[in-house]
């Protein structure tokens with residue numbers, strides 16, 4: 315079902331639609347409710363949930379993308395997270411890994427801590443990414459457009475940045491039910507699969 319004109323889709327629906335597109339990509343998810351939603355929607359060994367450290371997901375994804383150039387790395391991020399570590403946009407833009415896809419679900423709030431407004435309503439994060447040197451940059455408000463852009467970015471050379479405007483209402487989901495050490499170990503195994511050292 316298409317959301318009403320002007321009404322934004324929930325982040326859970328947008329994230330679910332993006333997750334359906336994935337095959338063997340390595341995924342790094344930012345901290346907060348997005349990690350919980352992704353865990354509930356489509357947990358897989360190729361997912362790394364950044365539990366706790368805000369702003370760090372793209373830095374981890376960048377390291378992975380450089381270490382595994384033949385593997386697509388997808389970072390699922392939030393507006394507050396991006397604003398916390400804006401310098402990482404410059405590092406990604408400067409190093410320009412072709413296999414790096416950065417998808418930001420922008421609800422214009424710090425939703426995980428009580429919907430305090432962020433600056434993403436006025437500061438165009440996708441324009442900052444463009445200025446930093448990301449190769450493909452899109453800003454979308456509709457679910458169909460998000461799916462189309464994500465599908466395209468998963469195929470083409472990056473670095474790519476997709477900003478998806480979503481509503482601030484969060485779905486009711488539980489915590490990430492896997493210990494960080496176990497999650498890291500299974501992620502490491504999944505990331506090394508197929509790698510010839």
Ligand SMILES: Cc1ncc(C[n+]2csc(CCOP(=O)(O)OP(=O)(O)O)c2C)c(N)n1
Nearest residue numbers: 346366368392393394395423424425426427
């Ligand atoms: C350094 C730091 N400051 C604050 C927090 C608390 N915190 C956890 S998630 C979050 C909000 C993240 O915002 P955003 O990326 O927009 O995601 P949303 O919560 O909207 O899903 C905050 C403030 C933290 N974990 N680390």
Ligand SMILES: [Mg+2]
Nearest residue numbers: 392393394423
């Ligand atoms: Mg947010």
